[in-house]
Amino acid sequence: MPVTRGEIKGKVLRLLMKTANYTGAYEDDTINDAIQEAVDFVATDMFDANEGWLTKVRYIDTTAGQVTIPIPEGVAMIQQVRYLFGPNYIPMDYNDASKEAQYADDSGARQWASQYRIIDNALYFNPPLAEGGERYLMLECMEYPKRLQQDTDFLESQFDNCMQHFIKYRSATILGAGVEKFAMPWAGLEKDWYMKTKEIIVKRNRQSVPVRDFLGY
Secondary structure (H helix, E strand, O other), X not given: OOOEHXXXXXXXXXXXXXXXXXXXXXXXXXXXXXXXXXXXXXHHHHHHHOOOOOEEEEEEEEOOOOOEEEOOOOEEEEEEEEEEEOOEEXXXXXXXXXXXXXXXXXXXXXXXXXXXXEEOOEEEOOOOEOOOEEEEEEEEEEEOOOOOOOOOOEOOOOOOHHHHHHHHHHHHHHHHHHOOOOOOOOHHHHHHHXXXXXXXXXXXXXXXXXXXOOOOO
16 A cells, blocks of 8 residues: 555654654654665665566667766666667676777777676676667666655555555664664564565565365376
């Protein structure tokens, strides 16, 4: 069920007021920062699971002869780079080229898109691309969820109920730690919801398993 930052904030405050009184933990900006940190914490587990969570597709315009293409802002992990060939986008290979000779910038050599490297937060092509054009590259990547700017902003729908529960407890723990209170009475609940969150994250694409009949087939 979609939830706003303001709704999460209300749950965090109710939790803190019910179980503890941590002076200095209730400033609005501090609570907002704690919620965002908790959301980003869950996002890193989504990245590791590689089950399609927070996966986006970006299209990049290029020009022939281009050597580097900056990775778009917000991209955390790159899953696949593809180039446009006719009506299709063809996968490219990642090659760190650690033991390969490299072309000089003025060599005049060009490559048909086949492999890339990542250098200085940019896609790097050596030799440069022979072709280019509008939406020439397709970047399949993982991105952190959009930053919650207002209390009316909704958390992305991929964060389901159990993740929202964990975010509540995690945010409260962060706030408590900020005033040097490290023994939280809800630590057990936070751990339980984290385990449930992990179960869902790593099993998002769980497939059905046929039930064997009585003959064992």
